[in-house]
Amino acid sequence: MRHTTVGIIGGGPSGLLLARLLHRAGIDSVVLESRDRTYVEQRQRAGILEQATVDALRAAGAGERLDREGLVHHGIELRFDGRAHRIDFPALTGGRSVMVYAQTEVVKDLIALQLGEGGPLLFEAQAHAVEGADTDRPRVHYTHQGREQTLTCEYVVGCDGFHGVAKDALPEGVRRSYERSYPYSWLGVLADVAPSYDELIYAHSPRGFALGSLRSPSVSRLYLQVPIGTDPADWPDERIWDELDARFALGTPWTLRRGPITAKSVLPLRSHVTEPMRYGRVFLAGDAAHIVPPTGAKGLNLAAADVVVLARAFAQLKDSGSAELLDAYSATCLRRVWRAEHFSYFMTSTLHTDPGQSPFETRLQLSQLERIASSGHAAAELAENYAGLPIGSDA
Template sequence: MHTPNHTTVGIIGGGPAGLLLARLLHRSGVECVVLESRDRDYVEQRQRAGILEQSTVDVLRSSGAGERLDREALVHDGIELRWDRRSHRIDFPSLTGGRRVWVYAQTEVCKDLIALQLEDGAPLLFEAHVRAVEGADTDRPVVHYTHEGQDRTLTCDYVVGCDGFHGVTRDAVPERVRRTYERVYPYSWFGVLADVPPSSDELVYAHSPRGFALLSMRSPTVSRLYLQVPNGTDPAGWTDERIWDELDARFAVDGGWTLKRGPITSKGVLPMRSFVSEPMSHGRVFLAGDAAHIVPPTGAKGLNLAAADVIVLARAFAELKEAGSTAGLEAYSATCLRRVWRAEHFSSFMTGTLHTDPAQGPFETRLQISQLDRIAASPHAAAELAENYAGLPIG
């Protein structure tokens, strides 16, 4: 593959945000290059999010990446909340005017977008290790990277950092203008994959005195389940039997429901944090996805927030190409941050309502139960949850 020295938009990071942006730019006739530090197999196997909002699905379809999604994804019209041995279903379409969510793993989104990119899109370089981004305040920012054993440079009209929380692009925003907001949670998620059909047709979010639990899925035959555990938990200390017993106890509900058990094929512990870096742009460098913000996974917002960022950005670049206007690019940070903070609030609300903080007492627990009772009793409270979960408008 020819390695270009200059491009209109240099995209750092070939995860779902970078790949979707590249696809949208390609369809608008905007030249770009994608630099991804990992190899293709890693990107296509990296387990992350699995819930897609209506807006994310809509843009994947319109970009030509919806064929397999429509064939294989699981469409969900709601979620189930459990607490105090009771349950309540939140019906999304009736509360949101028809919006719903799809279960389709990030790995599958990446596979679809990579295939399209390699078939007819802009250059996509795997194992391209970006070392630094310089010149954000100039009209030709430069990306310094290593590829195939050689140090290279890519000059760009604009640079977009989709390189995650630990990426280098955020460092291109000077510390004097950068503001960060962060919360690290005093618990983690212990996630497992199991070769067993899901025990529910939709996701189950459980509040329990023993801690939070989530029943999710990857397919009709593969379950994805999570337990709240203390930070620093070693998965090796948990036998399969202990995991299933703990899940059983936390999902317990009156009425005879049964948790299906099966072989556990993967275990891992996910620390939880909330993080926002402002602004999301400086000069000709833009941040998208985890490079700019992290949410705890309780609200299923991470991948969808990243998609929303690049949708806004792709529209702005199309406006620049078609009308010569930089208004969309100049408004990018403010436009996205409004949605980011709404998602941060919702994710924090879901996390705080459903998890048991190690420091909380009976008073805080009763407040949680009161909030869950309110959601079950009030269509207005249920609609607020449903609208945020299924996804707010973009832009």
């Protein structure tokens, strides 16, 4: 039997970042990750980091490669009705921007640091259950190297995603869930071609939504709105490029660079929140507590905000004996979570074409986009939410 102060279930970005912040605060932890290291380091996920997330990674000691290779973006471009409109983040937010740095790279950096100088990080350690959430010694039962084992903790943090076991520690009478599924999916592709744009493009089109993103100066990441149940095999490369061309089209000449597509996947879109984010000595963070559609670039950033708030709370408990921040954790995080849920819903419902959408509803979308393009107040609202609210704020 192993014991630690904070048992962390899940070795994704939120679990790893929390472990690093705790290590820097002199608090020991053990991270249990169900997958092997190679799998974890190759999971394709988000790539847009808010300034607060960048600051948190630097505070965790993971800023060196991030600052060297990350690409600072000062805005995004909205395309609709054959026109393009740029949202200038620094001008609208008092100087804030975002950074493009893939989640795969964030995870690699955090794993290297944790294995080099942090507490135990166990790969292929499958957590089965959390017991004793309402006691002073909760337990995580897991399998590692073919053996059933138990980790006793003073606190447990579930960073194990939507399908993880941590939230099962919240009794049915306590746990509340709120969710929404969207009637379309994204077809995401990686392509070995330099991006045709300097900043991300969000395109509203009668044919459906399209997003032009990137992973590096030589790798493009692009998305197409597609029907639920789409098989990537039904989309050969030429069809994908033709459709992207059509959805990004402007009233003036514009060229989308084409290149070899190296990966294709279909991503369903949904919103989900579990409340509260704490029960007894078990805390939920990241996708274990909330999921957002990727349109607002909030998933990884929300997870980072959760663990920053939690690390501050554990540090306060260690340094002063006060549990004030720890007791406020769920309420503090949920304010930001619901703000991000609303923003992600707004971006998704404004930019996508619902299969059953009427011409009236399409005109409402275009009216909203026109409002953003013509009103400094509306543009600032979008920019403030996209660039990210201060962590721990009342949102």
